[in-house]
Amino acid sequence: MDFKKYTDAIDREAEVILGASDKVWDAAETAFDEYKSMDALCEALEKEGFTVEKGIGKVPTAFSGRFGHGKPVVGLLGEYDGLSGLSQVSGCPVNNPVVPGGVGHGCGHNLLGAGALGAAIAVKEYLQDTGKEGTVVFYGCPGEEGGSGKAFMAREGVFDECDFCITWHPGATNSVSTGSSLANYQVLYKFDGLAAHAAGAPHLGRGALDAVTLMNVGIQFLREHVIPEARMHYAVTDTGGYSPNVVQPHAEVLYLLRAPETPQVQSIFERVNDIAQGAALMTGTKMSYDFIKACSNIILNDVLGEQLQKSLEKYEPPKLTPDEEKFLTELDKTIGPEQRTDGLKNSLKFLKGEEHDFVEKHVGELYHDFVVPYAYNGQASPGSSDVGDVSWVCPTAQISTATWMASTPGHSWQVVAQGKESVAHRATLYAAKVMADTCLEVMNNPEQLQAAKDEYKKRVPNGYKCPIPAGVKPRSLTKL
Ligand SMILES: [Zn+2]
Ligand SMILES: [Zn+2]
Known part of the structure; x- marks a missing residue:
């Protein structure tokens, strides 16, 4: 017409x-x-x-x-x-x-x-x-x-x-x-340790930035063992400050995980959580994460x-x-x-x-x-x-x-x-x-x-299931 x-x-x-x-x-x-x-x-x-x-x-x-x-x-x-x-x-x-x-x-x-x-x-x-x-x-x-x-x-x-x-x-x-396009999850991993004088008493500190570093190393080794279409990107959004003579008590890394379908992203996410937990165990820090967003x-x-x-x-x-x-x-x-x-x-x-x-x-x-x-x-x-x-x-x-x-x-x-x-x-x-x-x-x-x-x-025989968990609210990028 x-x-x-x-x-x-x-x-x-x-x-x-x-x-x-x-x-x-x-x-x-x-x-x-x-x-x-x-x-x-x-x-x-x-x-x-x-x-x-x-x-x-x-x-x-x-x-x-x-x-x-x-x-x-x-x-x-x-x-x-x-x-x-x-x-x-x-x-x-x-x-x-x-x-x-x-x-x-x-x-x-x-x-x-x-x-x-x-x-x-x-x-x-x-x-x-x-x-x-x-x-x-x-x-x-x-x-x-x-x-x-x-x-x-x-x-x-x-x-x-x-x-x-x-x-x-x-x-x-x-x-x-x-x-x-690829489904994805974006998750912010947070590590909490103990601050200390990095030269005077490093044995008293528990380094959160160490945990971020070890988590990122763990992810590099994970890459070979996920499906080739998957993507895992990260940004260190909080290094714990810019004083190298401090054992950083808090640090954060933002991960973006992608794969062709949501269940594949979910399974990668679970393995990434294990790696984050492993990094916390290795460094004596505590790990928590914030689910930021996801898409199908x-x-x-x-x-x-x-x-x-x-x-x-x-x-x-x-x-x-x-x-x-x-x-x-x-x-x-x-x-x-x-x-x-x-x-x-x-x-x-x-x-x-x-x-x-x-x-x-x-x-x-x-x-x-x-x-x-x-x-x-x-x-x-x-x-x-x-x-x-x-x-x-x-x-x-x-x-x-x-x-x-x-x-x-x-x-x-x-x-x-x-x-x-x-x-x-x-x-x-x-x-x-x-x-x-x-x-x-x-x-x-x-x-x-x-x-x-x-x-x-x-x-789509079973309809839509939102990949973002209930309770997660949209957040401005400047306020993560
Ligand atoms: Zn764009
Ligand atoms: Zn665009």
């Missing part, structure tokens, strides 16, 4: 949508501290006639914007958290932080929230115009980076009302996401994915203007050969024949202004996303559009430099139209919606 009449609203409201994106870029707040970003998006939602509720799912910076009534309930997922240490001046092709060491939108989540908002506006326009039954909900999902905001929200049943959810992620290609692997819905592909092909992806090309050519020079990436290489693994050859000839281009053919694979890539938890609750699918140049590394200042520029803006509006078109197609095709639900039930 032709829904252009409704997706046109995205161009009409571009100022509101992109204005919100730029405000979120400027605010640049990390996980669960996104108050200004939340306000920018909520203001836009209210202006567009949505009913806004803040603090949903017991997460202070989570919110919803709702329009319409009854079924189906369509969810659009928006994110808006930034990354520490990636501050960068917009449109500047050399590394130049706005605030040295400050927060920047190194994963493009300013665009992510605004694009989902744009899609919600078009669906609202349709509901308003036709008077049909149906509800569109924009879910403001905080703390994706290191926070798993959506998993906390899912634990409280926020997404239970949804018939299906659509989202996107800014990126280097116009494509439907077709893989999976993603199960992308193939029925919705196929529809998203059709929508991607229905609308025109952005093409570079000469000025944009000039800026990106300069920026591209800052990316060394060892850092160079191209998202197309992953797609190529799953494409065949003519489609493979078509995509292959674009590898190495400055910017990808075409739509990548669809090839569902379900294979886990080494990252994680809390979209996973939503995908265990209802049929969920995701796209990416080319908001940045092909060689852009993830979580880099180069992402920040492009996040408020015209290419990113146009690609965000394109993403909004594609998502809205798919929502409207599915809302108007009960058989397609049923097929998406049947697929979901087959793949």
